[in-house]
């Protein structure tokens with residue numbers, strides 16, 4: 001199933017997308033998608049989707065990130081060998097983890113804002129996992145039971161700000177500089193996360209193309225590691241890292257500019273597409 005969060009005018013909502021459109025489930029027991037996850041994980045969303053609701057024209061909704069209000073967005077750095085090599089970074093004992101604020105992300109179809117202060121605005125296509133069940137110090141073997149589902153992630157990065165110091169925070173958190181969506185695919189539908197293909201296109205040109213069996217730390221290990229230091233809660237997002245081929249490391253570099261169209265496609269999910277504006 002494909003779960004979406006959206007706005008119609010000023011009204012936020014969520015629902016399920018099928019071939020005929022979006023069924024608005026906001027009028028039920030869970031006004032927002034995360035309310036459902038808080039109440040009962042992915043099972044609560046699937047149960048809510050069994051009820052009927054008003055039908056919305058997908059062309060008239062504004063997509064928000066599938067979880068617009070996560071308590072945590074944890075991003076994993078340099079988690080594919082090809083990307084680690086192109087950045088010149090060595091191996092580390094632990095996964096590289098940094099955070100993004102919810103305000104740094106837009107939903108599918110919404111403009112990505114290239115900060116006026118950067119001339120090195122870059123794309124990173126990624127697979128992201130959404131937590132459905134809380135846990136601390138989760139054993140890797142138990143990690144799958146904590147997963148609600150999956151979505152596409154565009155970890156938009158202002159490289160000059162990212163690398164100006166040893167901390168990534170500024171370069172990864174410009175308002176509306178990244179994207180998540182288009183929807184949340186439940187874990188049962190998505191299936192094996194180690195068999196997925198992640199591709200990033202800019203203006204139709206494929207610049208990243210990898211499969212998730214190449215992740216240095218797989219999703220279960222990432223969940224285990226992050227839950228060592230923080231209690232993971234329903235709706236939390238872990239972006240699993242980007243493959244090789246980022247624009248800033250290309251020769252010549254490929255940076256994003258107003259008018260560019262960025263697409264992140266993950267097999268089994270769909271295409272997250274956004275156009276870049278100056279901001």
Ligand code: MG
Pocket residue numbers: 075076077124126155239241242
């Ligand atoms: Mg990234």
